Amino acid sequence: MIGAWDGFGHWDYLALMGACVLITLPLEFVFSARVYRRLPLLLKALLPVVVVFAVWDIVAIARDHWTYDPRFVTGIDLGVLPLEELVFFLVIPVCALLSYEAVGTVIGWAKRHAVRRANAGHGTTSTDRTKPDPHPPEGGDTR
Secondary structure, eight states, X not given: OTTTOOTTGGGHHHHHXXXXXXXXXXXXXXXXXXXXXXXXXXXXXXXXXHHHHHHHHHHHHHTTSOOOOTTSSOSOEETTEEHHHHHHHHHXXXXXXXXXXXXXXXXXXXXXXXXXXXXXXXXXXXXXXXXXXXXXXXXXXXX
């Protein structure tokens, strides 16, 4: 069905990566994911992913295991690697980290809510329920 959906043409791949960023960006703020706010840690997490998968793709392209349809990429290449593929190696791990951190935040909220409910059922006073968490999350994160 080529031609039934023309989409963005050469910008399809990058548009998809942009959509991934836009969809997950609110997780940074709404669920306090703190991925973008810890840039050195983010870069340490991204470096091995980018290196391993870039080498993997370069080898696969050189051996003709796969190619990229020129209809859906900009034509901007970094060596044999299309720009879009490098962007993919950056965007998707960031989106995954945002999702992971947001889920961790929600789980933390649910645990605190369950503890408050359990304490309320045992006659605990309101001052007892507002004490700081004696077991903060690992890594010094004080969310």
